[in-house]
Amino acid sequence: MKLDKTWQDMRQIQPQVMTMLQNSITKNRVAHAYIFEGDRGTGKQEVSKTFAKSLLCEAPVEGYQPCEKCKNCKRISSGNHPDIHLIEKDGISIKKEQIKSLQEEFSKKSVEADRKVYMIMDADKMSVGAANSLLKFLEEPTGDTVAILMTEQFQRILPTILSRCQMISFKPLSPENVKRKLMEQDLDPQMAAIISHITQNVGDGIDLSHDEWFVQGQKIVVKLYEVLKQNSLKALLFLQTDWFSHFKEREQVDRGLDLLLLIYKDLLYIQLDKKDLVVFQNKLKEFETHALHLSPRRLAEHMEFILEAKRKLMSNTNPQLLMEQLVLNLQEGS
Known part of the structure; x- marks a missing residue:
């Protein structure tokens, strides 16, 4: 089992993104909603998880880095924290019912932490009904809720949703980072090195290796x-x-x-x-x-x-x- 990425790991991969998130935490300016946009394999989901840990950590290092030792950090790592919710496509899209269910869940008081965080993968794949339901949710944010929408094509998201989120762009990875991430997927070092100079997209790189x-x-x-x-x-x-x-x-x-x-x-x-x-x-x-x-x-x-x-x-x-x-x-x- 591969260990979760640390804040410093993610800083090596996306330095500007991590600096922005660090500032939002240390200056107490955490937004109600973020859009993480960038190519597949640029670390959006890993950063989302690391950021969520920081927000819920009981003893953050230097005020912003998750300690990885407290109950909240451990439960997020294991994927079963009751105040963290991940929404993924149901088939080819995210359905209205999924957003409705999320709203009902978030109407309850946080179970273990001061905040609730929900992350939506492929946010551009929301159905019209789902997008409208999410818009209503974003228009009436509660103080303890943080939304993270992840997408490779932010231009397909409703402008009214975009306007209510802070956009954070993920840059293509350097060859060194692509190689490192490919080797983490058990690719042969030489194959990983070659592919890292062919594409900056880790997902495409994995496909190429096969x-x-x-x-x-x-x-x-x-x-x-x-x-x-x-x-x-x-x-x-x-x-x-x-x-x-x-x-x-x-x-x-x-x-x-x-x-x-x-x-x-x-x-x-x-x-x-x-x-x-x-x-x-x-x-x-x-x-x-x-x-x-x-x-x-x-x-x-x-x-x-x-x-x-x-x-x-x-x-x-x-x-x-x-x-x-x-x-x-x-x-x-x-």
């Missing part, structure tokens, strides 16, 4: 790079026999170019003596040899060739001709 096309694509990209070290004719033949049959759509080719660029970035990290940043650690020895025989200027040119190919790909350039030209550019002088 995508056989992506796993096979990595192998093909590495093989193309290795063939490029031999000669352009072999590389052009490899495009015909392996690359084009796997990277068929423009989006797929773009993903392949992203992976190829990572290899050249690894060579750059080696030249800069930053081997700990190398993504393809299983190729480190091989890449070290290659980096010795490639001048910094030529390496920069190679990376620019790939970036230029990505730019042309988004225009009407034929992907097959584009890849053939790229191979010739990368092989020349390497």
Whole structure:
């Protein structure tokens, strides 16, 4: 069982968000309702839980961090605190009956804490009836109630609800944080490192790790790079026999170019003596040899060739001709 994230853990992931919440607690300016908006996997639910602990903690550290030891903190961690309520979709939407039930529950006095907190996942998925019921609830807040609405698409929430909430935006995660969160999901460190440079969305990253096309694509990209070290004719033949049959759509080719660029970035990290940043650690020895025989200027040119190919790909350039030209550019002088 994985332990809950601490306040400091979440500060590493979303520093600005945690500073805002810290200030709202320490300055006694906790709002009646918040909207946590941002991409999937940016920590909205984890921050919500940590914030709820802070609000209900019996002995907060420095006045705002949950102690993780008191009865309230422990019950929130275990998911059975009577004054914390989480609402999730029932099917494809949040139903009016769910909000009505919440209102009835919150009309009662807090059972164990001074506050009650309710968290609504996918708040943009509320039905019209549910949204109108929630609006009435927000219009008549009680002093001991805090609402946290989480969403990836806040623009789909009623403007009248938005106007009654404090908006807090969650930024995309850094590659380091994406890698850390993926490894917490038991992903292989190298796979986590590669994916963390492909997407800033942890949920998408987890999906990618289970995508056989992506796993096979990595192998093909590495093989193309290795063939490029031999000669352009072999590389052009490899495009015909392996690359084009796997990277068929423009989006797929773009993903392949992203992976190829990572290899050249690894060579750059080696030249800069930053081997700990190398993504393809299983190729480190091989890449070290290659980096010795490639001048910094030529390496920069190679990376620019790939970036230029990505730019042309988004225009009407034929992907097959584009890849053939790229191979010739990368092989020349390497």
